Amino acid sequence: MTTHGDHQVQLKTSIPSLTNTERDLLQAHQPGYGTRSAVEVAFNLVNATVGAGIIGLPFALYNAGFISGLALSLFVSVVSQIGLYMLIVAGQRVGIYKFAALVEYLLGRPGYHFLNFMILIQAAGACLSYIILIGDTLPVLLALYFPQYPNLSDRSMILIFISVFLIFPLNLSRSIGALARWSIVSVLCLPIILLTLLIRAPLYSPTHTATLDWVGPDIFGAGAIMAFGFACSQVAFNNFLALKEQTSRMWAYAVTIAAIISYIMSMAFAVIGFLSFGKDVQPNLFLNFPADDAVINIGRFALGFSMILTVPMAFYPAREAIQKSLGFETPEKQPNAYQHYGVTVLLSIIITILGVCVHSVGKVYTLIGGVAATTLAYILPAASYIVTRSIRGQQQEEAKQPLINHVNNNLDYNSIGSSTSSESNHSAYPVMVEEEPVVMDMDDGATCWYLDIAAGLLIIWGFIVMFFATKSVFA
Template identity: 50%
Template sequence: MTHSHLPTIYGTTNRPSGSADNQRITESERDLLQADTPGYGHRSALKVALNLVNATLGAGIIGVAYAILSCGVVLGTIVALIVACMTYVSLYMMILVGKQNHFYQVAQLAQFAIGKHGYNLYNFFVFIQLLGVTTTYFILIGDSIPVLFQQYFPSIPLLGNRIFVIMVISWLFIFPLHLSRSIGTLANWSIVSVLLLPLILLTIIIRCPSYASQHESPITIVGPDILGSLGIMAFAFGCAQYLSKVAFSNFLSLQDQSSKSWSKTTTISTMLCLLLALGFGYIGYFTFGVDVQANMFLNFSPTDPIINIGRLALAISLILTIPTAFYPAREALQMMLGFDSRQHRTSNTQHMIITVLLFAVMVSLGITVRSLGKVYGIVGGVTATMLNYMMPGLAYLRAFAGRRWTKAENEESSQALLSAEGDDEHSPSLLLEVMAAGLLIVGAFVMVVSIYGAIRT
């Protein structure tokens, strides 16, 4: 499928979304083009930042308190700051590399970094990783909504059945959000999801004092399971790491697609993620202390009416967040099947078949798997580190490190970039090169210790 039915003037990144030419296309055409073509975004930096927050945190935020218990209060805070900084640098580098080399899909970034095998390996890791991500979402939905139904509709036992509830909610309310091709269409839903996070936090803040006296919450420097906590923290900030997959999609939905605008967007999203994650983590730990669970809501009484408001808000937030994991998973599967490339775009029939089958698999896993903490650690430590940190770092070094010593080539590349995209040129930065190397080293370390932690338990 091609865009031959569209005017040939469309598709240049120096054509602002508000131009007369851009306004001629229909919403469906914009949706299709915005999936992989620069120049068709029409959303503000704040909206895209909230979309990133929705993708970055998700279910992982519930496990931060448990990560602080495992890592220690002091060390856990330091780790959270480091992971947040790594997330920002990784997001920024991915777009710089994409703009420099004129590709806007993360699988192409992987192919650029380490060749064809990297392309296939990256898609495989992303696909497996996102199965884990959606599994955690469905686990949390299964832990939340049936509890509410049992409490307020005790005369209907079927509503307390975890499998029945997940099936109904999945196909009636979540599945319709997966039919579009561009993740940009989720921006407004992401705003709702992100706005629910303060409500969830508020219910916890109100009720935590009533539970705090029942538990010990020592201020520890180092916790009992540092290795296990690293993967959980990585999961919390990269949502087990389809973050790398949604970076390009969110960038392409941005109206101002300059490097400066993207830096502003990722700064906003990273700061919000850090504040929300640590807020959840501190409140959960200093309330339940050494007894805090991976799903903090399980520490509260199922009959607590205020907490049940938080449970409902969490469930709604997760319902709206699942699509942000599904979109990149579907893209990865299409890439592996050869359905989506520069030469062949997925047809509408292929798109629908893949969407239905993949969603069915994800719902099935969400029903059968129940160990939330184990999923957090393995998915975050093994797949998130490679996808979100190591691969972007390697790609940045491949794209820019050599240019520092080849001035003539650098000038030629700069002229080609400016003429092709009319955008700002990124000059090689020693600081970013050091940071890219840091992403590789830290990512590899966390991956190794996370695998070791999973094996030993």
């Protein structure tokens, strides 16, 4: 069914349902095959957002100053979600649903490789920080509660075991939609973490000084840490393609839910941590507590378990960036099984080795946030939104009739599961295979003057944070 008045299209055919493997492959790179509700996608976004960066937020409040830090955190959260929305709208305007392909379309091949490099830094750095946090929590607990098994206190051995037997299986799927239910479990660990801090952290506050300053020693460094803590643009298209109803309205709904949950959980953690330890707060908040605090150890376990489920959320975009750079994934093809699993194994090994060797997340937050997070969350989404503003009108009008013809021409649907070369195009319209119709809004991407202004300000803000944050790190 097509409705030309509001340009909203519902497609429904009698094509046999795809297998899970075929749907996983198509959902990973092509619109129209999503199966997840907005709430499920929102939890995926929360899981991607509230990761290792949350541990550094109390430290960010100290650097920014408590009053300025609260205002800055709200600002960073809002602009990060605006960037997510702009990125998807830009993709809809030109019918491209991969971040790297969109930047290549706008900036050429150098932009394509630059984006893949930024995504690799951001995502692989996030994976590394998650692994480090697992190494800071679970071995400590095992050594305390199982002293009769000294090998369990070996950080390297525990990290290798967890990486191979718990994290690696979650990294094998092609589509990030497969992680939706695990993301819900991971997010449910966060209230436990916050509750343990709420109970125990105030008991340590008398021995520490927390001054409620207006401005702290490094407000731009704090902005970079917050950018890292709230950014998840590298998984924006993956999650949008997992949506069953792929419209900008539904995407905005999912982003809003994720933003509210992420901000409340993250800043509750940040405020409690800062007020309890003040100027003595560590970049990893749990390092402020003694190892034998039983209540805090419940939070440590919840954090470690949550990080295990969060690593894949950063691993997927890192793997995709490598596959694109190597030419395994292009607009015409997807990686074959050997390429997909080969990159998965190799990247898993590298991240595990780095996690074993690196012990501190200190300035990782500031450096990754200042360089990669600001580029991915602010600069590139806003620039894409501005550049595609003039492209949208003509291409969306031209897309309506091919969409109708595409359904009426009775294409060879039997080739869906057997070939990937013809599936991975940058079409703005899907091939529908389910009995339930999937709605795609052909008016998505309409221009809006206040978003145009916001996009310009977002670019300026991104460069300011990048300059001062990297300056403070290398100083």
